Amino acid sequence: MRIAYLECFSGISGDMFVGALVDAGVSVVLLEEAVKALNLGARLQVSKVMRSGIAATKVDVWVGEEKEGPAEGHAAGKSHSHSHEHSHGEHTHSHQHEESRTGVSAPHQHVPHKHGRSLSEIHSIISSAKLDASVKVRALAIFQALGEAEAKIHNSTLEKIHFHEVGAVDAIVDIVCAAVASEALKVDEWVCTPVNVGGGTVQCAHGTLPVPVPAVVEMLSGVPVYSSSIQKELTTPTGAAILKTLVTRYGSVPAYKISKAGYGAGTRELPGQPNVVRVTVGDSMAPTNVNAPEVISVLEANIDDLNPQVFGYVMDRLMDAGALDVFGTPVQMKKGRPGMLLTVLARTEETQKLSKIIFAETTTLGIRMREERREVLMRRAVAVKTPWGEVRMKVANLNGTVTNYAPEYEDCRRIASEHAVPLKTVMQEAMRIYLDQQNG
Numbered sequence: 336m337r338i339a340y341l342e343c344f345s346g347i348s349g350d351m352f353v354g355a356l357v358d359a360g361v362s363v364v365l366l367e368e369a370v371k372a373l374n375l376g377a378r379l380q381v382s383k384v385m386r387s388g389i390a391a392t393k394v395d396v397w398v399g400e401e402k403e404g405p406a407e408g409h410a411a412g413k414s415h416s417h418s419h420e421h422s423h424g425e426h427t428h429s430h431q432h433e434e435s436r437t438g439v440s441a442p443h444q445h446v447p448h449k450h451g452r453s454l455s456e457i458h459s460i461i462s463s464a465k466l467d468a469s470v471k472v473r474a475l476a477i478f479q480a481l482g483e484a485e486a487k488i489h490n491s492t493l494e495k496i497h498f499h500e501v502g503a504v505d506a507i508v509d510i511v512c513a514a515v516a517s518e519a520l521k522v523d524e525w526v527c528t529p530v531n532v533g534g535g536t537v538q539c540a541h542g543t544l545p546v547p548v549p550a551v552v553e554m555l556s557g558v559p560v561y562s563s564s565i566q567k568e569l570t571t572p573t574g575a576a577i578l579k580t581l582v583t584r585y586g587s588v589p590a591y592k593i594s595k596a597g598y599g600a601g602t603r604e605l606p607g608q609p610n611v612v613r614v615t616v617g618d619s620m621a622p623t624n625v626n627a628p629e630v631i632s633v634l635e636a637n638i639d640d641l642n643p644q645v646f647g648y649v650m651d652r653l654m655d656a657g658a659l660d661v662f663g664t665p666v667q668m669k670k671g672r673p674g675m676l677l678t679v680l681a682r683t684e685e686t687q688k689l690s691k692i693i694f695a696e697t698t699t700l701g702i703r704m705r706e707e708r709r710e711v712l713m714r715r716a717v718a719v720k721t722p723w724g725e726v727r728m729k730v731a732n733l734n735g736t737v738t739n740y741a742p743e744y745e746d747c748r749r750i751a752s753e754h755a756v757p758l759k760t761v762m763q764e765a766m767r768i769y770l771d772q773q774n775g
Contacts, residue, residue: 336619336713338591339522341582343530346569347612349509350394351599352577355614356516357381358392359597369515370396372464375504379512384600387609391600394512396505454482454493461511462724467518469718472725472746473580474514480576484553506573513577520616523732524713525581526589529559535566551575557657557685559585565605583714593617628708631659632686636699637666639674646675649696656692657685680709712738719768723754726765737773742766 341347341355357363363381370377380395452460461474482493517525532547532555546568547555554575563569594617601610638646650661659680668674677697681689683706690702712731719726719742727743742765751758 336524337520337522338589338617338619339517339520339525340589340591340615340617341525341527341578342613342615343528343570343574343578345601345605345608345610345612346531346533346571347574347578348571348601349506349513349573349577350396351601351612352574353509353512353516354381354392354394354599355597355612356513356520356599357394357597358599359520359595359614359616361516361519365519366512366515369464369466369470369511370508372466373460373507373511374464375460375507377504377508379508386598386600386604386611389598389609389611391598391609391611393600393602394509396508398504454478457507460507464511466511466515467718468720468725469716470511470514470518472716472718472727473518474511475725476580476727477510477513477573477576480554480579481550481572484550484572484576487553488549509573510576517581522616523715524583527578527582527585528587529561529585530555530575530578531563531565531569532560533565533567533569534562535568537568547575548572554579556655557682558582559684563608565608590620591617592620628710630683630706631709632681632683633705633707634677634679634681634686634689634693635703636677636693636697636701637668637674638677638697638699639668639672641675641698645696646677649677649693652692652696653679653689656688657681658689716743717769719765719772721750721761721764721768723750723756723761726750726761728765728769740766740769742769 341352353366357366363379367379370379375398377396377398380397382393382395383390384393385391457478458475461471461478464471466474479493485491486493486495532551535546536543537546537548546562546566547560547570548568550572551570554572555570555578558578560570593615596613596615598609598611598613604610646663650663653661659682661677661679664676664678666674666676677693677699679689679693686704690704693699693702712733714729714731716727717730717740719728724746726746729739729741729743730737731739742762747758747761747765750756751761
């Protein structure tokens with residue numbers, strides 16, 4: 336099994352991620368062809384720079400004769416994840432800055448801008464480009480992660496959210512290049528260190544925001560993060576969306592044989608540490624496609640006096656808060672009363688947070704907790720192109736043999752809704768196409 340290990344000791348942004356993968360051997364020509372396919376008038380500039388004595392690759396996006404990205408002072412990330420929603424003629428703005436990693440950045444000056452791109456507009460740009468289906472699916476998944484975070488923050492919907500800078504040319508190029516480069520590495524699993532998110536605040540025309548900014552907090556829910564002594568924004572919304580889309584687990588260095596390494600540079604130097612993200616790629620030393628056994632917590636509560644309508648809401652809240660899985664089992668309780676056994680699987684460090692939700696949202700007076708070991712098959716996404724659009728297939732492997740495969744429910748549900756096709760038809764067609772590809 337081939338593993339890519341990301342080290343985010345100085346955070347991560349979209350351009351840093353792409354730079355690291357180019358540094359690890361991904362073809363610049365491949366990325367240039369993808370940028371050209373977008374037909375946005377953009378081009379890449381790839382250069383070698385030094386960061387605290389380490390040679391790293393820097394990727395910049397140019398449109399015409401102008402370099403896209405932040406004004407002077409915004410160092411590492413290239414765009415502000417600035418979105419708004421329309422509601423009764425008024426605009427609600429959310430600024431999530433791809434912020435300087437050194438020095439004091441100048442406050443973002445709000446200037447007149449064109450109407451931002453909606454997720455459907457971005458979907459159209461990427462879908463119409465001559466790119467591999469798997470690349471389109473991955474790029475759109477990254478934008479989906481950003482959109483869902485923004486919609487939740489603004490208590491809005493994906494349809495109402497419009498992206499400004501994250502919908503701008505340089506950000507679209509960054510995300511598509513991230514999808515192309517990550518596909519080109521041909522790895523089976525992405526693993527990552529705990530993520531340095533930075534600290535302090537960032538200024539925007541509408542006020543001061545804490546670091547990490549709201550979209551990053553939302554997308555990294557359940558992910559191990561920390562803040563070093565550097566009081567700047569280190570992890571950007573685009574970087575967080577890439578992690579949310581690609582990474583399957585976080586922790587220490589896995590047991591693998593390193594075959595290549597790459598360093599992606601931010602724009603400026605950081606005091607006391609290199610402003611880079613590092614990726615190392617290699618083959619697992621384990622003989623199977625099963626994750627190393629891990630210890631998880633199991634939380635259980637018997638409930639017999641809760642409105643059934645509330646039960647589904649509680650399950651959604653627990654999943655959103657970082658639970659690994661949540662399910663209910665019908666049980667017969669004392670005095671013959673029917674009830675439900677609520678079971679929550681969680682990382683050990685999440686038990687306290689999840690327990691508070693159970694006590695707050697249900698009628699239980701007690702929660703049982705225990706630790707168990709589990710093994711999880713390695714999974715990867717394979718894109719298939721149906722008559723109505725691309726669908727991700729979740730594929731699990733054991734010792735090189737595919738043991739399970741299933742279409743991604745959210746992809747099928749979206750297609751069924753958009754094209755007025757029965758959901759079961761979409762799912763069956765995705766399965767048929769996947770099997771045809773495997774047997775063809």
